[in-house]
Amino acid sequence: MEPGSRATVVEVVVDGEPEITRRLHDLGFTPGTVVEVVRRAPLRDPVVYRVKDYEVCLRRAQAARIRTTGAVR
Numbered sequence: 001m002e003p004g005s006r007a008t009v010v011e012v013v014v015d016g017e018p019e020i021t022r023r024l025h026d027l028g029f030t031p032g033t034v035v036e037v038v039r040r041a042p043l044r045d046p047v048v049y050r051v052k053d054y055e056v057c058l059r060r061a062q063a064a065r066i067r068t069t070g071a072v073r
Contacts, residue, residue, distance in 0.1 A: 006036045007068035014065050028052045029066050 001007060009029050014021040028051035029035070038048040038055055046059045 001037045001071050002073065003037050003039050005071050005073050006034055007071040009033045009035060010067045010069050012066055024066065027056050035068065
């Protein structure tokens with residue numbers, strides 16, 4: 001996703017690591033939540049996302065665990 005794009009979280013996929021799933025859920029990445037890409041670092045990693053009313057910074061490896069649908073700009 002590019003800065004300004006929005007998508008809806010479908011699921012968080014973290015096989016065998018329930019603490020990571022729980023942490024991403026705690027940060028607001030839950031099914032049905034709309035997320036927006038705010039900005040990327042110069043080398044495209046990490047990325048800042050707007051989730052609910054705040055911003056969260058994730059590395060691409062962490063963000064890859066979050067399945068989304070309906071990305072629009």
